[in-house]
Amino acid sequence: MWSMAMLIWVADWTTDWWRHVRELIEPADYLTRRYFDQWMQTQTAALIDSGVLTLEEVTSADLTSAPKRNGSAIRRSDVIEMVAALAKDYSRQTEAPPTFARGDSVRARSMGATGHTRLPAYARGRVGVVHAHRGAHVFPGASARGKEMAEHLYTVAFPADALWPEAAGRRDRIFVDLWESYLEQP
């Protein structure tokens, strides 16, 4: 994540909180702006929320002067090392045994979540087959609220024709990574 390398990372931030802040950008802006624009907006909003910056400071900024570059250049080799060091493991141990196994039929829950979810709307209520159990991973809904929690994670294969009417007759499949609380018996 750019932010971890390029900005002060506020201590209680999580990847999922940051992603949630980006998702809260006004829809018209979110859908039309370029990525770096959104990234800047996300960083700024998150810093304002965390009290590191104020809205007033942002809106009264001098727009005409070029941002300063102080000191000697940072080397490419430093960045290469940083990118390697940014490998982050989201797997966790959990006492709870997995509910599902490869080959099981599962249904993605229909209820939408409040707050941050990684269950895409197109899969809600649809039945797929567990392709793989990935162990337990950090659960994003809780992480977006600053709480560390883990759940079993599965890759679920949905036949395209279970998702889209126009895919009838096709053999194609969509593979989606879903946490255990997103799934139920069909």
Added chain:
Amino acid sequence: MTSFSSDRVAEIHRQLHIHLPSEPALRVKALESVLVEKGLLDGRMIDAWVEAFAEDIGPKRGAQVVARAWVDPEYKARLIANGPAAIGEFGFLGLHTSHLNVAENTDEVHISSSARLCSCYPFSILGIAPNWYKTAAYRARAVRDPRGVLAEFGVDIDDRVEVRVWDSTAELRYLVLPQRPAGTEGWSEARLAGLVTRNSMIGTDRDLTPRTGEAV
């Protein structure tokens, strides 16, 4: 301290929308200025990242991995069994590749990857995501109409071939292992790597057959 409140952040975004310039370049500049001014962003770091991703960290890394898998069946087996460890043999493990999954194309299967809910991409092995990958249009259509999207990239998939779309909804990231084209027997790894396109490792390219007259 961080509020973790959706309502509070939505309000902050509204205020930023109202008060910041509507012209994108000015808006980004305003934000960069204030963050640098407050010591929250180091402009030199931006420059170094832009340069590193232009010169060093990009699809050439993935291409090397693919070429190795083509010539060395044991490496290929390691790559598919444990992607992070295998790319780690090259020193390519890093940002967004701790949970890398490598899936291979075959005569019967074409793999493509996308990120419906974000622009999640295996940065340390493929570099910066192409702009089209990050558009709302690609992200929506890649899962809904993968064959239509592929056709727009000039890739026609026979009806007998199964298309598998991998949607990166968690922290797993995906790398497609394209098929080694015919007519490349005896080629060096370096020469083979030169055939591997970025799009073939994302899944929007399939046939890497060298054209006649291809430079060595």
